[in-house]
Amino acid sequence: MSELSAVIETRGLTKRYRGGQLAVDRLDLAVPRGSVFGFLGPNGSGKTTTIRMLMGLIEPTSGSARVLGEPMPRAARRVLPRVGALIEGPALYGFLSGRDNLVRFDAADPDADPRTRSARVAAALERVGLTAAAGKRARAYSLGMKQRLGLAAALLQPRELLVLDEPTNGLDPQGMREIRSLVRELAADGTTVFLSSHLLDEIEQVCSHAAVMAQGRLLVQGTVAALASSARGRLAVTTPDTTDAVRVLKEHGVTDLVVADDRVTGDPPVPDGPDAEPLDLADLNAALVAAQVRVRAFGTERASLEDAFVALTGEGFDVG
Template structure:
């Protein structure tokens, strides 16, 4: 699904139309973005650093005003309805800020006390459950000033989990986490989605999309380049026929005669876009041409290659 001006699907918890943000001097940080997040999805908001992801998220939550366009959260207009909507939304935006000389648990209790919709009778129990879910039970009494960046990131997620949320907005939730912590947060996101929470998570890590997300949108230089389900993206990746052989010239000519396009040769490999022929037809033609085959098969491009092709920019594939 590409950007359209169609009516949002019933129950879409997050929708934007023409969302735009210009800063002083005319700099356009976000340019006419149309987003639609399906209910119950884990939606990856993907793009290189500086592509406009955080600015978009801040507008979604009413933290900054858009220059133009509309935002609907949980069926309500933002920021007009933020007092009704935001208690139903959990959020982690940019670097988490806490009282450094208070413990992690004390911070959670203080944040919850500031929420007029929170039940004070269950506050301590809910704090304990949230800390356990993010793996900070053993550090609950430790001062936040002694927390690592990764621990602070987990604590920020715990704040968002103090109450059941219909929508969870996470801006780079694995930032600062070690590989083990990253895996734990991924499992946490999957568990929350399994409970019916819609997750909207921004990231510049392709692994987040490939391993966790059901849907994705790609930002580049403030523009929304593409949005669809991850399954649709994978289905559109055209396989490449790859032949490893010392007979590059003969192999290339043979594949060309069968309609293989975009042929490329490197070292002892020739590859190209496969046509609609059974793979055994290619193998038989190469054998008939006396091509010595050291390796042969179809390789599907990765999501990384697809996103780089869409944006012309690199992504971080670490973790």
């Protein structure tokens, strides 16, 4: 991917802390312009360390990073005014109201026109649903409200890139839906959104592209659709004859069989060798019928990003 089409690009990006802990290991990342890019991994996988390097908050041990086509952290003064960021939760003045916090943040921006400040602050508050609570002191805000206020600060000016580290942390389900809707709106307006999360459903619902991190290393990146399709879907059979169905499916190579009420699920058989023909699912259905298993529904379920993650790592995952 060229620098023009990649909003974020890293080459061998590595961070080793004192004491030898390797937080990020030779990361090669490419975030396409105009995408909603999900940066996915369990807590401790290196996501926040990566974001801090991209934003010039910490220096990499080795490797390089380019943001908006410019080298970071060297070009931070040129790059950061074009980037909105919410990293590790917002740093707020607890004694000030939500509105006054935004006024402070806006006043710290040398490019912000003071004559239109109040209008910008009002628009940012409305966009994250905090207009009614704008006069309340930030120390009285819930965790979710503080998260919204931090997002409002990132949206005071139009941004080419929005970097969000766990943006729905602490939000109730309704707040999560609102933030996800806001991310979609921003992307529709042409903003590239880089969104880190440990919630698989969050990535699947709002992201066009994703990368999966584990223990500091990049496992895979690509479109969300491609990542999900890389995992095989589960076979699902609905039948009142679950015991006989399990026996027949096992005989035909279906593995990891699970029975729940009148439903049997399992992993379709893997062909033996590169030249072997995959089992035709119609033949599997016919075998069930021949064994007098009453089949009420039969098919494969669409693979999810969770299936892809488990296939990649062999680990479970917090699906929120």
